[in-house]
Amino acid sequence: MLVMRGAAAAAGGRTLWSGVDLEVGAGEFVAVLGPNGAGKSTLVKVALGLLPLTAGSVELLGRPAGSSSRRVGYLPQRRSFDPGLAVRGRDVVRLGLDGHRWGVPFPLLLAGRRREREARTRVGEVVDLVGASAYADRPIGSLSGGEQQRLLIAQALVERPEILFLDEPLDSLDLPNQAAVASLIGGICRDSGVAVVMVAHDVNPILGQLDRVVYIAGGRVAAGSPHEVITSETLSALFSTPIEVVTTSDGRLVVVGEPEAPEVHGGRHGHEHR
Amino acid sequence: MSALAHLVAATAPARHAVLGPGAHLPHGAPPPVLGANLVSDLHELFAYHFMVTALAAGTVVAVLAAAVGWVMVLRRQSFAGHTLAVVGFPGAAGATLVGLPIAVGYFGACVAAALVIAAVPRGRAGSSRGAESAVTGAVQAFALAAGVLFVNLYNGFLNGVDALLFGSFLGITDSQVWALTAVAVGALALLVLLGRPLLFASVDPDVARARGVPVRALSLAFVVLLGVAVAAASEITGSLLVFALLVMPAAAAQQVTARPGLGLVLSVALGLLVTWSGLAVAYFSIYPSGFYLTSFGFAVYLVAAGVRGVSEARSRRVAALGRGA
Numbered sequence: 379m380l381v382m383r384g385a386a387a388a389a390g391g392r393t394l395w396s397g398v399d400l401e402v403g404a405g406e407f408v409a410v411l412g413p414n415g416a417g418k419s420t421l422v423k424v425a426l427g428l429l430p431l432t433a434g435s436v437e438l439l440g441r442p443a444g445s446s447s448r449r450v451g452y453l454p455q456r457r458s459f460d461p462g463l464a465v466r467g468r469d470v471v472r473l474g475l476d477g478h479r480w481g482v483p484f485p486l487l488l489a490g491r492r493r494e495r496e497a498r499t500r501v502g503e504v505v506d507l508v509g510a511s512a513y514a515d516r517p518i519g520s521l522s523g524g525e526q527q528r529l530l531i532a533q534a535l536v537e538r539p540e541i542l543f544l545d546e547p548l549d550s551l552d553l554p555n556q557a558a559v560a561s562l563i564g565g566i567c568r569d570s571g572v573a574v575v576m577v578a579h580d581v582n583p584i585l586g587q588l589d590r591v592v593y594i595a596g597g598r599v600a601a602g603s604p605h606e607v608i609t610s611e612t613l614s615a616l617f618s619t620p621i622e623v624v625t626t627s628d629g630r631l632v633v634v635g636e637p638e639a640p641e642v643h644g645g646r647h648g649h650e651h652r
Numbered sequence: 653m654s655a656l657a658h659l660v661a662a663t664a665p666a667r668h669a670v671l672g673p674g675a676h677l678p679h680g681a682p683p684p685v686l687g688a689n690l691v692s693d694l695h696e697l698f699a700y701h702f703m704v705t706a707l708a709a710g711t712v713v714a715v716l717a718a719a720v721g722w723v724m725v726l727r728r729q730s731f732a733g734h735t736l737a738v739v740g741f742p743g744a745a746g747a748t749l750v751g752l753p754i755a756v757g758y759f760g761a762c763v764a765a766a767l768v769i770a771a772v773p774r775g776r777a778g779s780s781r782g783a784e785s786a787v788t789g790a791v792q793a794f795a796l797a798a799g800v801l802f803v804n805l806y807n808g809f810l811n812g813v814d815a816l817l818f819g820s821f822l823g824i825t826d827s828q829v830w831a832l833t834a835v836a837v838g839a840l841a842l843l844v845l846l847g848r849p850l851l852f853a854s855v856d857p858d859v860a861r862a863r864g865v866p867v868r869a870l871s872l873a874f875v876v877l878l879g880v881a882v883a884a885a886s887e888i889t890g891s892l893l894v895f896a897l898l899v900m901p902a903a904a905a906q907q908v909t910a911r912p913g914l915g916l917v918l919s920v921a922l923g924l925l926v927t928w929s930g931l932a933v934a935y936f937s938i939y940p941s942g943f944y945l946t947s948f949g950f951a952v953y954l955v956a957a958g959v960r961g962v963s964e965a966r967s968r969r970v971a972a973l974g975r976g977a
């Protein structure tokens with residue numbers, strides 16, 4: 379699905395990470411972890427072809443990144459809609475299905491009417507799937523952050539993507555909802571063989587679903603199974619400072635002593651959170 | 653100079669003759685009064701060619717402005733729209749000054765300003781959005797200054813200012829109506845063609861870009877489309893009234909419904925309602941049509957905001973009841 383070879387990326391003239399080799403196969407659930415500003419979102423954008431690489435290569439669905447946009451779902455980090463935006467949640471989901479097609483739906487002809495019906499059914503399905511039916515008809519700007527997030531996950535899913543990039547999808551959800559959405563995404567991954575690349579701050583809500591972890595820190599990347607990567611040795615090497623990983627009695631992983639993200643002069647101010 | 657002659661004919665004494673009560677009637681006849689008999693009043697409205705022309709032009713302007721305005725309000729580009737409208741004023745005044753047709757002035761100025769506005773990258777909420785409004789504001793301020801200068805440079809031009817700002821609804825020629833209609837059909841066809849990708853890029857630019865929608869190009873295309881629509885309408889409505897027709901029906905429609913298709917249709921319907929009723933009432937009144945159009949537009953917006961308030965209060969009550977049960 380996704381293949382990166384010797385990849386490196388830069389932002390604002392500074393190399394964020396380099397030497398990244400990564401392969402994501404069908405139905406795999408991969409988490410991208412790391413401190414703020416490490417370049418997690420950049421990794422996702424590079425994979426999508428929205429940002430260029432400075433070295434190496436990236437292939438998405440067998441083609442150079444950026445050329446195959448149809449079968450790829452994307453949920454960017456922390457989008458919030460203008461509170462007055464007069465477009466229903468359902469319409470935003472629908473845009474994920476046919477928003478890239480020119481023109482407007484033309485349901486006067488028979489074929490147009492059938493396509494319109496199919497589109498509505500599909501949108502209804504994914505809205506149900508993410509549990510957003512109760513508020514999908516309200517203007518998206520009037521919904522809470524968590525409600526918007528569920529609808530955006532539905533938008534990313536609506537065209538039955540083969541690979542799904544989710545940038546901090548659990549971000550504005552409370553703990554029960556984090557667990558619910560994590561198991562929802564895990565289920566989609568297992569049942570429909572969709573590959574999932576998910577950026578997360580906390581690995582615990584998705585630990586049970588994960589196949590692989592990509593940990594970005596200090597310009598380097600460590601990849602492997604969660605229990606290989608999230609260990610005192612690997613993380614200490616990555617951060618070049620002693621890190622302790624503690625496993626709690628209920629199986630949660632707690633990282634102790636994780637340092638602040640490397641200081642960049644003024645770089646944080648330029649960090650864009652849409 | 654023919655442009656100026658037309659301008660002056662459409663304003664000053666001629667304008668009052670046209671707008672004033674009974675001026676179109678033979679001397680001594682009583683002025684038209686809005687009587688109890690609506691049918692005969694309507695009949696009277698359509699009896700004069702200039703009134704039919706005004707209604708036809710008003711209809712085209714209302715549909716064009718309401719449709720383009722709906723997208724403008726959705727994209728939060730009302731400020732850009734206002735600037736394009738204001739820029740038409742120095743464009744038209746400058747064209748008159750150098751002896752060019754007024755239409756050339758409107759189109760030249762509006763499209764040029766649209767390109768300037770579009771050249772600034774447009775972000776979602778962040779800093780680039782601020783950059784856009786700063787550039788837009790700068791363009792607007794300069795345009796007004798230039799307009800005032802042109803008016804001053806041209807001796808005796810002051811009568812025309814009125815028409816440039818508030819339009820010459822009742823002094824429109826047939827060929828103007830046809831030209832307006834041609835531009836409107838082209839602009840609306842383009843709007844339909846851009847359709848969904850434009851909505852996608854307006855609502856959700858990040859995902860749209862990832863799905864291969866040319867977000868920057870659409871943004872440019874829309875601002876130019878807005879400029880063309882404003883230029884075409886300004887020739888009829890003047891630089892100030894066009895903005896009212898762009899923003900009021902669209903904002904009212906977006907208060908009432910969050911369904912894109914329905915909202916667009918409602919915006920056009922409200923635009924027509926405002927324009928027709930404004931022109932009809934102005935015919936029976938001594939006050940200018942621009943005043944009625946703007947006031948009715950504002951009233952429609954207030955009603956829409958009221959409807960929204962009531963329906964939100966009701967859904968809150970229903971939700972509270974649901975929780976209580």
Ligand SMILES: Nc1ncnc2c1ncn2[C@@H]1O[C@H](COP(=O)(O)OP(=O)(O)OP(=O)(O)O)[C@@H](O)[C@H]1O
Nearest residue numbers: 389390413414415416417418419420645646648649
């Ligand atoms: N356009 C840009 N110009 C300059 N620097 C940038 C730009 N975009 C991102 N950066 C910098 O690149 C670094 C990585 O950004 P990125 O968004 O990938 O971080 P992240 O790992 O996703 O962080 P977070 O956890 O906060 O989302 C940050 O230090 C950011 O300031």
Ligand SMILES: [Mg+2]
Nearest residue numbers: 418419420455
């Ligand atoms: Mg990020």
